[in-house]
Amino acid sequence: MNFENTGIETLTVDLSRLDEVMEHNGMVRAGQWDYERVTYDHKFEIKEGTYYLRIQGYATEGDVGSYDAYVQLMTPILGKHYYPHGVEYGEDEFYPDHLVKQCNKILAAIYQEAKVFAE
Known part of the structure; x- marks a missing residue:
């Protein structure tokens, strides 16, 4: 399921700031990155099953591995x-x-926090 028009897809953010915003909103990057891409997940274990809210991104400048992107x-x-x-x-x-609904709330919070740091 895609969450269209959240505003998140319009943002380009410094990786360090992005990590802070994502962590504050329960999104985990862990080992899900390479030098050009990142993936943040929020795991939901509910009675209907296990679900993942996922936000992916790619480096437009710099290197994810050096935390300078x-x-x-x-x-x-x-x-x-x-x-x-x-x-x-x-x-x-x-x-x-x-x-x-819970995912939409998380995404709205991420957008509000991340847009302050967007390029």
Whole structure:
């Protein structure tokens, strides 16, 4: 499921500031990066299953590995995890309304905080 028009996809943010904003809002980068890309996840374990809110981005300038980069964020997505296959993002997946509302709140908070630091 794509979260269109959140404003997040319009932001380019310094990686250090972005890490702070994401962590403050429960999004984890952990080992999900390479020198040009980052992925932030928020894991939801609810009665309907395990879901991941994911925000990806790519370096427009600099190097993620050296913590010296500006990251262009992409459209946030929500996917359901299926063991052992991984996360599915298809529109035919079931996304509970309460989960979608919670994701929208998180995304709105991230946008409000990150836009202050955007290029």
